[in-house]
Amino acid sequence: MIAQPLPPAIGPEFEARVEVDGSSRAVVVLFWGTSLLWLTVASLAGIISSIKLHSPDFLGGIEWLTFGRIRAVHWDTAIYGFGGLAASGTLLWLQARLCQVRLPYRNLLLVGGVVFNIGILLGVIGILMGQSTGVETLEFPLWAMPLLVVPYVFIVIANFTMYFKKVTKHTYVSQWYLMAVTVWFPILVLSAEACTNLGAVDGVAQAIANWWYGHNVVGLFATPTGIAAAYYLIPKVIGKPIHSYHLSLLGFWSNAIFYNWAGTHHLTGGPLPAWTITLGVVGSLMMFIPVITIGINHHMTMLGSFHLLKTSPTLRFAVMGSMVYTLSSFQGSLEALRSHQEVTHFTHYTIGHVHFGMYGFFAPLMFAMMYYGMPRLMDQEWSSARLIRIHFWCTLVGMLIYVFAMCYAGIRQGLMMNDPAVPFLNIVRFTIPYLGLRTLGGVILLSGTIAFLINFIRIITPHKYTWATPTLLDSERDWRKVVAKEKEQ
């Protein structure tokens, strides 16, 4: 697999890093690679559900692909298949790098990765067969869940083993987030399953548990991983430490304190005690604090380095992700307000927001992680700069089209629904072009993913792409020579 033998290194730190990367290669590549496959499946399922909304007859005769099933497949493969695997790969790679220890339990993790994939596959088949539990985000039939939970336990154990064996003295911000994810996520899944599908509580309390989970799986699983990636990648790529380390820790703790409360804002107007919803709204409002904190840090670090966006693929995705994080979080906090929900609740606006967060913030940061990590893991360059550009522009443009169409249509839809003089059918007719636009956005996003997939497959198969001009791996070696030269003098 190694394209070129490494030239003799001059520093122990470099060798240590290469060794750490080498130890995590198989596991991380497995997680990242399969996450991209699931992203493709999720996009396809999403496009099918999207088409069904403006052309209801599309694939109408196939019961396996009815809207209720294919939409659940779309979301569950996106969050567990893509999100779960990409985030876990990121977690293992970053944690190993930041602790500077070799990845432990490699075989166990490999098996875990395979089992996790099988679990998702079976879950998807279960949903398609009509065995969905009907609880949003926990649609996988109960019998598939152990296959997801057990491998995750391996990841949690590996994560903590690395942390307690770590060589570095300090805990980097990213590590705070990564460790927190592995504590939060199992608690979330287990309590939510217990309270909904296993029936520990009933009635309205189930709905609360469901939305507490539904919101937190994005906010306490995907988001912290994304932020951890941004905190690592942005300073690392541009070679400047983070703007303010104090703030980064404040951001972490305020995020930890406030996010968990936010879920119930999804149930505004529902038959819940009013204070539970108000608490959710206030939790969402309080999220302004960590979001602004994290935003200051990411954007101030970037200040003065924007010209590097031209030359660094990792940076492009990472900066897109961190910018959209700020924007989509502002949007989300405002969206939780009762007065805002009077218009946008139960409209396409919400869907727009979810995709803004997931495909504008989380996914680009995972892509950035892969763009940065894969060459170092495989010791091989990306094969095509053009494919990277295609991927970037498809992601950006597709996401913008999608989010614009949904948010605009959602606001208009909400205003019309609040006006009793407008017949319902007119509202449906009004949204159709925007639903079409959404399908277009989805197709563009999928094209980007496919470009990335091609590049990804090429980088994991042995090839020899050596470039005439210095590339990122060469840059390391060039630099080493510069240092050696300086030492000689």
Add this chain to the structure above:
Amino acid sequence: MSQVTNQNPEQDPQPDPVFTLHMAAMREMQEPRDGIAPTPVSYIIMCLLFVLGGGWYLGYYGGEWTANGLSERPIAGIPPAPPPQDPMVLGKEVFGACLQCHQESGLGVAGTYPPLAGSEYVLGDKRRLVAILLKGLNGEFVVKGNTYNSQMPAWEIREDEEIAAVLTYIRNSWGNKADAVSKDLVTAVRKETAGRGEWRAATLAEFAK
């Protein structure tokens, strides 16, 4: 810029001087940044404001902080009755349920669904009209000289106000002109017809005599 020098680094021990300088310059630039910019006072004030705002919101919309307090604002006394809605507006909204059969034009579908425009049943006896709507209609039925034979669903589950509104609406659309149907009439007919099944042409005629 340095394509040639870097093409084969192994054979070229001399690093590009520009490159070296550039690196040095970049390191120089980094000096003032040590990753611990102080936390600005404005930031702390902002956090405090958010906490205050959040507390206010909690208090304002807290409901009664009880398990049964479903309303976010305490309700003082009996809430005022909502203002009566214009029956034509409400009626048009309810008519959304009839669209698929009687069509937006009110002309129905020839041979299957009878027209409402100009129909003697719509414009005629109001008591009979309410009865049709409440209980539904089945079997052979003659409207404006044409015979229809299919089923019209019952609309009993709708509120009296909605039924009155939609009937007023169909009596005053597509060129129809007749007086409004009152909510009280619907209430009365609902009582009168309680327990009956769907109408046939014959039973309806009997009822309307």
Add this chain to the structure above:
Amino acid sequence: MFIWSFALISGITMVWLLAWAIRRGEFQNMREGARMIFDDQEPAGLVTDHFPGEPR
């Protein structure tokens, strides 16, 4: 009852973890912390990512 004990346990754990982190000096020496992602081969000041095969 279960919920109260669960909330209590998680609350105490959180406080204990925070105390542990402070004792370990995680909130001191921030300067070093912010710079720990760099090493002798990838020092601060070095841009470490580029499009493959293109001049920088």
